[in-house]
Amino acid sequence: GAVVSQHPSWVICKSGTSVKIECRSLDFQATTMFWYRQFPKQSLMLMATSNEGSKATYEQGVEKDKFLINHASLTLSTLTVTSAHPEDSSFYICSARTGPEQYFGPGTRLTVT
Amino acid sequence: QKEVEQDPGPLSVPEGAIVSLNCTYSNSAFQYFMWYRQYSRKGPELLMYTYSSGNKEDGRFTAQVDKSSKYISLFIRDSQPSDSATYLCAMSGLVNTDKLIFGTGTRLQVFP
Numbered sequence: 001g002a003v004v005s006q007h008p009s010w011v012i013c014k015s016g017t018s019v020k021i022e023c024r025s026l027d028f029q030a031t032t033m034f035w036y037r038q039f040p041k042q043s044l045m046l047m048a049t050s051n052e053g054s055k056a057t058y059e060q061g062v063e064k065d066k067f068l069i070n071h072a073s074l075t076l077s078t079l080t081v082t083s084a085h086p087e088d089s090s091f092y093i094c095s096a097r098t099g100p101e102q103y104f105g106p107g108t109r110l111t112v113t
Numbered sequence: 114q115k116e117v118e119q120d121p122g123p124l125s126v127p128e129g130a131i132v133s134l135n136c137t138y139s140n141s142a143f144q145y146f147m148w149y150r151q152y153s154r155k156g157p158e159l160l161m162y163t164y165s166s167g168n169k170e171d172g173r174f175t176a177q178v179d180k181s182s183k184y185i186s187l188f189i190r191d192s193q194p195s196d197s198a199t200y201l202c203a204m205s206g207l208v209n210t211d212k213l214i215f216g217t218g219t220r221l222q223v224f225p
Contacts, residue, residue: 004156034213043201043215043218044201095213100205102159102203102213104149109154
């Protein structure tokens with residue numbers, strides 16, 4: 001299957017700082033990428049849909065000024081958590097779609113202290 | 114009512130058992146049906162996807178879709194302890210930007 005990478009796999013940051021997470025499709029081009037958040041023992045919560053070269057579409061309740069998404073190329077999307085707070089601590093997962101299939105990255109665990 | 118319903122389990126079975134995982138859905142616009150496996154602290158891994166109704170087999174895994182009943186299943190034959198994970202069903206429409214709608218996931222434990 002297709003491979004999606006995420007970097008970093010885990011990050012600890014101080015409250016008030018910003019953190020950038022990268023998502024790359026390694027062996028295919030993805031016109032659409034998605035960003036999810038997952039809390040322990042819960043299912044995936046879609047945060048936003050990202051299309052290459054255009055603004056991301058955010059789900060209801062997701063602050064677009066806090067979670068900045070950039071989809072600069074067909075293989076790269078980034079999520080920046082701005083002015084992070086402890087409640088932003090979570091597992092963030094990206095996915096990339098090729099045709100009907102959607103492949104997920106390994107996830108990034110963010111801890112805000 | 115949620116668009117996709119999935120029993121959260123946990124489901125505990127002995128090694129070698131046949132496992133049946135199921136989801137029901139309400140949106141008749143769904144055309145693609147997928148099953149993902151997620152290990153703890155990892156991203157979901159796509160196991161199988163099916164378009165419209167029918168069966169699809171891949172090794173020990175068989176996916177079934179019954180659109181008339183809005184019911185999908187994943188069967189795992191000869192289950193192994195390494196199959197212990199959370200299994201998520203997901204579905205979407207035809208458009209490339211359509212969101213995947215996930216079930217809540219079923220936790221499966223296969224004991225030796």
